[in-house]
Amino acid sequence: MRLPEPSAYKRSVLEQAAELRANIRAGVYRGTTSGHAPGLVQGNVVILPADWAAEFLAFCQANPVACPLIAMSQPGEAALPGLGDDLDIRTDIPEYHVFRDGQRVDTVSDINELWDQQMVTFVLGCSFSFEDALQRAGLKVRNIESGANVSMYRSNIETVPAGRFHGRMVVSMRPFNSSDAIRAIQITTRLPKAHGAPVHLGDPALIGIDDLSAPDFGDAVTVEAGELPLFWACGVTPQVALENARPPLAITHVPGKMLITERLNEELAIL
Structure with a gap:
């Protein structure tokens, strides 16, 4: 088709x-x-x-x-x-x-x-698809502004096992002030094929993340005073399931x- x-x-x-x-196909570009x-x-x-x-x-x-x-x-x-x-x-x-x-x-x-x-x-x-939607709505995406890869963490949220595949969810994080956080939730809810709405916001310890400055994948970004970290399900989750399967x-x-x-x-x- x-x-x-x-x-x-x-x-x-x-x-x-x-x-x-x-450039990717030619091997010239290898970045995020x-x-x-x-x-x-x-x-x-x-x-x-x-x-x-x-x-x-x-x-x-x-x-x-x-x-x-x-x-x-x-x-x-x-x-x-x-x-x-x-x-x-x-x-x-x-x-x-x-x-x-x-x-x-x-x-x-x-x-x-x-x-x-x-x-x-x-x-x-992938959440990079909803990053475009966030920017088009006028929201600032910290990792893009910083020229960094998004911060990704292994959480304590269990996935549903299927056969030999199982494991805990990987999440990506982007910080926003409270009003922008509400708008970000509204926008990403419309994009279920790009992970949809966040799975958690606020205290990272509640989903098993001890230190936002030390992501398991990607780069750390600054969370400013008064900002909420928002966490979305991440497509690196299957890599954890592969490790287990x-x-x-x-x-x-x-x-x-x-x-x-x-x-x-x-x-x-x-x-």
Whole structure:
């Protein structure tokens, strides 16, 4: 299935993203994608052998807030035509983590040498999509303003197990003053495929986070006096589930370095 002919706005957005996509594929750009490709859906990626795919699909279906599924490939399908006409999952992410038996063993710039006809790709919605919506509403997103990756933490919130996949939720954090926090909740609630509304706000200790200055993934950002930290479910959650399930091989994006699709964020929003 090919995507419909894009509108003038979408053509403009795609043109802005084309150079970044080319640089990622060529190995020139390896940075975070937060704040890049405004307006376009970004995706978390999990790639598994076909005989593990059904269990992971069940895990996503049981945990739609942390793992909002937006695409699943057929075995061996490197293209994702529902997400773009020119996507190649083997090359189009800035960096990939490689897991063997649940242990991260490598970080690579492409997965051509690892690819075979039994690989199944899952693309899950990402909070970077709602960052664009927040900015378009006039809200300031601290990690983008700081030129940093978003702060991500392992929480004590349990996911719903499915087969061998289980574990605690990873959350991303962005600070806002109280009035902007209310607006941020309203905006992200309309984007369930980008994790939707926050799962927690306020005291991080209540969800098992001891120190906001020491994220488990990404970069620390400043929380100013009078600001509330807001926590959203994060697409790094599947990487924790992979550690527990221990498939013989799994490939994911590096946290903060996402797949940029050719779908508009508004196409996945609840109107």
